[in-house]
Amino acid sequence: MIYSDRRAGLAFAMPFLIGLLVFTLFPFIASLLLSFSNYQLQDPIAEAGYVGLENYSAMAADPTFRQSFWVTLIYVFVTVPLKLAFALLIAFVLNFRLRAIGAFRTAYYLPSILGGSVAIAVVWRYVFANDGLINQSLQLIGMDGVNWLGEPGYAMATVILLRLWQFGSAMVIFLAGLQAIPTDLYEAATLDGAKPWTIFRRITLPLLTPVIFFNFIMQVVQAFQEFNGPYVITGGGPLKSTYLLPLMIYEETFKYFDVGYASALSWFLFLVIAVLTALAFRSSKYWVFYSNEKEAPK
Amino acid sequence: MARSAVQLSDVHKSFARTHVIDGVSLSVDPGEFVVFVGPSGCGKSTLLRLIAGLETPDSGRIVIGERDVTDVHPAERGIAMVFQSYALYPHMSVAENMGFGLRIRGLAKDEITRRVNEAADILQLGKLLERKPKALSGGQRQRVAIGRAIVREPEVFLFDEPLSNLDAALRGQMRIELARLHVQIGATMVYVTHDQVEAMTLASKIVVLNGGRVEQVGAPLELYRKPANRFVAGFLGAPRMNFLPARTLGGSAGAVEVDLGTTRIVVPREGAEVSAGAATLGVRPEDFTIAVAGEGLISGEVTLVERLGGEALAYVRSDASPDEAIVVKLAGDTPVARHETVHLGVRPAACHLFDAADRAVGAPS
Numbered sequence: 211m212i213y214s215d216r217r218a219g220l221a222f223a224m225p226f227l228i229g230l231l232v233f234t235l236f237p238f239i240a241s242l243l244l245s246f247s248n249y250q251l252q253d254p255i256a257e258a259g260y261v262g263l264e265n266y267s268a269m270a271a272d273p274t275f276r277q278s279f280w281v282t283l284i285y286v287f288v289t290v291p292l293k294l295a296f297a298l299l300i301a302f303v304l305n306f307r308l309r310a311i312g313a314f315r316t317a318y319y320l321p322s323i324l325g326g327s328v329a330i331a332v333v334w335r336y337v338f339a340n341d342g343l344i345n346q347s348l349q350l351i352g353m354d355g356v357n358w359l360g361e362p363g364y365a366m367a368t369v370i371l372l373r374l375w376q377f378g379s380a381m382v383i384f385l386a387g388l389q390a391i392p393t394d395l396y397e398a399a400t401l402d403g404a405k406p407w408t409i410f411r412r413i414t415l416p417l418l419t420p421v422i423f424f425n426f427i428m429q430v431v432q433a434f435q436e437f438n439g440p441y442v443i444t445g446g447g448p449l450k451s452t453y454l455l456p457l458m459i460y461e462e463t464f465k466y467f468d469v470g471y472a473s474a475l476s477w478f479l480f481l482v483i484a485v486l487t488a489l490a491f492r493s494s495k496y497w498v499f500y501s502n503e504k505e506a507p508k
Numbered sequence: 509m510a511r512s513a514v515q516l517s518d519v520h521k522s523f524a525r526t527h528v529i530d531g532v533s534l535s536v537d538p539g540e541f542v543v544f545v546g547p548s549g550c551g552k553s554t555l556l557r558l559i560a561g562l563e564t565p566d567s568g569r570i571v572i573g574e575r576d577v578t579d580v581h582p583a584e585r586g587i588a589m590v591f592q593s594y595a596l597y598p599h600m601s602v603a604e605n606m607g608f609g610l611r612i613r614g615l616a617k618d619e620i621t622r623r624v625n626e627a628a629d630i631l632q633l634g635k636l637l638e639r640k641p642k643a644l645s646g647g648q649r650q651r652v653a654i655g656r657a658i659v660r661e662p663e664v665f666l667f668d669e670p671l672s673n674l675d676a677a678l679r680g681q682m683r684i685e686l687a688r689l690h691v692q693i694g695a696t697m698v699y700v701t702h703d704q705v706e707a708m709t710l711a712s713k714i715v716v717l718n719g720g721r722v723e724q725v726g727a728p729l730e731l732y733r734k735p736a737n738r739f740v741a742g743f744l745g746a747p748r749m750n751f752l753p754a755r756t757l758g759g760s761a762g763a764v765e766v767d768l769g770t771t772r773i774v775v776p777r778e779g780a781e782v783s784a785g786a787a788t789l790g791v792r793p794e795d796f797t798i799a800v801a802g803e804g805l806i807s808g809e810v811t812l813v814e815r816l817g818g819e820a821l822a823y824v825r826s827d828a829s830p831d832e833a834i835v836v837k838l839a840g841d842t843p844v845a846r847h848e849t850v851h852l853g854v855r856p857a858a859c860h861l862f863d864a865a866d867r868a869v870g871a872p873s
Contacts, residue, residue, distance in 0.1 A: 394595035397562050398656075402609030403583035412608075416599040501598035501642065 244473040251467035258470070265474035275475070277450050278458040284366065285454055286433040289373045294425055297377040298418075301384035302410075315385070322378025331372065331442035335359070338368045338443070362451030365444045369452050372439045380425045387421030388414070419498045427490055434483050455479050511574060513538040513664055513696035514559060519568030521554060521720075528554045529565070530720035536664075536698060536713075541690050544700045545707040546717035546743070552700045555717065556666050559698060560589050573663050583609075588657035589666040592673065594649045596641040596656075603628075603637040606656045620659075627658040630692065631685075647678045651685075658693065667699040671706065683709060704744050708732070716740050738788060738866035747793050747821060747835045749860065752806075752828050754789040756782050756861070756869075764861060764869065768828050773805055775859045777870035782861075787869070790860030793821065793837035796852045798844070804851030808834065810844055824850060 245265055249258035269275045304315050324330050337343045338358035345355030358364045391414060399409045415422075437456040440446055446453035446461075455475065462472035514536040521529040528551045536542045544552040557563045559570060561582030570578045577585045596605050606627060607620045615623075628634045631651040641649055650670060657665055670686075671679045687710055690697055701707055707714050708728045716723040716731065716739070724736040728744075735741035741749045757765040757772075764775050764782045766789055773789070799805075808826030811833055818840045823833040836852060844850060861869040 392593060392595065394591050394593045395597060398589070398591060398595040398597075399608075400562070401560065401582050401587070401589055402656075402660075403612040404608075408612065413597065499599040 241473040241476050244469055245477050247470045247473075249469045251463065251469050261470065265471050266478070268471060269474060269478060274450065274453075275458065278453045278455050281366065281451060281453055282434065282455045285370065285373075285436065285452075286430060289370050289433050290426065290429045292370070293374050293377050293380060293429055294422065296374055297380035297425070298384050298422075300377065301381045301388055302414075304381070304385055305388045315382075319378040319382060322376050322381075328438055328442055331438050334368070334372050334439070335443045359444055360448055362449050365448055365452050369440045369443060372443065373433065373436065380429060383421055383425055384418070387418050391417050416499050417501060420500055423490070423494055423498045427487055430486060430490070431483055434479060511538075512536060512571070513540065513573065514698065515569075515571040516555075516559070517569045517571075519555075519558060519570065520566045521551075521558060521563060522566055528720050529558065531568075532717075532720070532722055533568075534715060534722065534725070536696060538696055539694055541697045541699065541710055541712045542715060543707040543711035543713070544698070544715050544717055545702065545704060546723075548702060550717040551720040552702075552717050553668055556589075556668055556698060556700045559585075559664070560587055560666050561585050562589075583612075586663040587666055588660045588662035588664075589668065590650075590653045590657050590670045592669040594641075594653040594673075596649055596652055598641050601638050601640055602633060602644070602652050602655075605641070605652055606659050609656070609660055623659040623661070624655075627655040630658065630689070631655050646674050647682060650674065650682060654686075654689070663696065665695055665697040667697065669701055670699075672701070672703070679703075679706075686710060704746065708744070714744075716743060718743075734868070734871040735860065736868050738790070738862045738868075741790050741860055741862070741868070745792055747837070749790045749792050750796075750829065750834045751832075751862075752789040752791065752834075753830075754787045756784055756787045756863075758782060758784045766859075766861065768806065770827050771805055773854075773856055773859065775856050775861055777861065782863075782869055786864045788862040788866070790862060791854050791858070792860075793835045795858040796834075796836040796854055798836075798838065798842065799851040799853035801851055804853045806834075807849060807851045810846055810848045810850055813844055813846060815840065820844070822850070824852065826852075 244258070246260060246262060247258040248261045248264070249255060300318055304311060304318065308314070321330075339345075340355065340357060340360070342358075344358065348355050356364055358368050395413055395417070396409060399413050404412065435456055436454055437460065440452040440454050440457055441460070444452045446457045456479070459472045459475045459479070462468050462475060512535045514534075516532055516534040519529055519532045520527070530551075532551075532555060544555055546552050554563060558565055559572070561577065561580065565578065568578075569576055572585055572587065575586075597608065600608065603624050606624045610620045610623060624637070625634075628637055631654060633648070633651055633655055636644060636648060636652075641652065644652065650673075653670070667686075671682050674682060683706060690710075699706075699710060711728050713725065714728050714731050715725050718739050723743075724731055724740045726734075731740060732744050735744065738751065742751070752768055754769075755767045757767055762776060762778055764777045766773050766775055766787065768789065775789075801807075806826050806828040808824040808828070810822050811825050812823040814821040814823075820838045820840050820842055822836045822838060822842075822844050824836055825833050828834070834852070836850075838844065858872055860872055863869050
């Protein structure tokens with residue numbers, strides 16, 4: 211009886227376990243091992259040799275890597291704060307009791323469902339093309355078009371905009387956080403004479419810090435891993451101005467077949483994310499406020 | 509006469525076609541402890557929130573002190589409010605919670621510290637000033653909420669069911685503290701509760717509300733002894749007043765003869781003009797006495813005895829009250845038992861009488 215129960219339980223857990231083993235744990239360990247090898251994709255794996263830290267030291271000397279890491283940092287540190295601020299602003303507006311608020315919430319959330327897909331990136335490419343929707347609109351009001359995808363600065367802006375446009379999931383989480391703040395506190399603050407901006411700064415924001423923290427971590431992790439947008443819209447160009455690390459990893463593997471180097475890059479990216487996340491957690495005790503920690507004995 | 513501390517004139521308030529406050533006029537004297545009491549949904553909290561300015565009346569005026577504050581911002585009304593949930597800012601210490609409003613108003617740091625310390629002394633919060641609300645017990649949180657009100661030195665304190673989140677023992681203790689506080693700072697207090705014990709013990713004046721209207725206003729014992737109608741009579745007092753269906757047979761000067769179906773009683777009623785018709789006889793549980801056979805007003809079978817120690821409650825089924833058991837409050841050691849037939853007597857002067865429209869007919873003497 212107990213044995214068959216166990217088997218049934220295991221069977222139900224199997225899809226997850228297989229997924230974890232095959233698509234997470236195996237690549238995780240394999241890439242770590244491969245990062246110390248000179249394995250080339252076109253060669254049999256048996257020919258791969260151990261090269262120690264060679265791949266890692268090669269990174270230091272590789273200007274492409276430095277450029278890629280640099281634009282990745284720009285991408286992350288521009289998109290994350292902007293996206294969080296934007297998501298919070300929209301959530302704040304959608305938190306008011308307005309007519310048809312449900313329709314508005316859905317409308318604002320839609321881009322997030324669509325946004326991650328390749329199709330939207332393709333649309334984005336057409337919208338920002340030289341004869342695309344944006345430039346045509348600019349011409350209608352008598353302004354010159356901009357070479358959005360051809361100028362390094364504009365290309366990065368275009369890729370960043372696509373990410374900002376996908377603020378929905380962060381917004382929904384903010385909205386839930388806002389709704390968890392008791393109305394009583396706002397009323398008490400109103401009676402205390404606080405104006406709306408003060409209430410937002412002194413009551414709403416501090417009570418929202420756990421949600422801000424969560425969204426921050428999620429956004430940092432996701433931004434470092436962004437691939438679809440720049441790959442489809444700019445292909446990493448022009449002049450590698452949108453050549454994010456995941457793009458470089460992809461090309462090192464499937465264009466140059468240098469799996470060893472690509473694995474080292476992946477592990478570098480992993481370590482950067484891990485360190486930043488750890489730092490964020492460390493800092494959280496100074497600025498994240500949890501109101502429902504354990505209560506004192508009565 | 510001195511000016512009122514709070515004056516409401518014909519205040520109306522609806523939420524989406526539901527009349528919540530239906531023409532309330534009311535006056536609160538300076539230093540009074542006024543309690544709004546009534547069943548849930550009677551509008552008592554809304555009335556308090558109207559005074560606070562958290563709701564805007566549809567019509568009518570609200571005056572606090574000598575100022576018409578109907579259109580004045582809540583912070584400018586000279587009131588302070590204590591919420592049922594306490595509404596303490598969870599990310600601020602006790603001292604910061606109490607001083608928040610003063611800081612917003614731009615008071616000097618020294619002055620804030622002085623007022624916070626003063627309030628902390630009154631409420632015995634001195635050792636807790638640096639704690640966060642989550643590290644406080646329910647009673648301590650309640651005191652901080654009151655402290656936050658005190659530091660503002662308001663003209664009027666508003667309390668919205670402040671004790672309802674506390675357990676029974678703590679509630680009793682806080683009730684005493686509130687009464688002491690009222691004496692100590694002598695401020696005008698308006699207090700909302702559904703708990704009639706709080707209303708009876710704390711109030712210098714009770715306002716009984718029902719369906720958005722004021723049923724009766726008066727001192728606690730006055731309302732208890734001379735309820736204006738059946739609602740007030742039934743609402744104040746625990747266990748509640750017994751209501752026996754009856755008919756009045758008309759009255760001569762000073763006395764009304766009442767027919768209970770099984771028996772008759774002559775109730776003294778000064779100056780009341782009574783015509784014959786349907787009526788209700790009201791008798792409080794403590795006004796019944798056990799009588800010997802043949803002498804009581806009504807008799808019936810005891811269905812349940814609840815012994816509370818000092819007193820006992822006997823539930824009696826009688827033809828005089830076919831729908832509901834009659835509740836009788838007796839001394840704790842009264843020898844009554846289940847299934848026993850008892851005869852209940854009542855002092856005629858203690859009887860309440862209500863006409864067909866549930867209005868009190870005169871008052872018991």
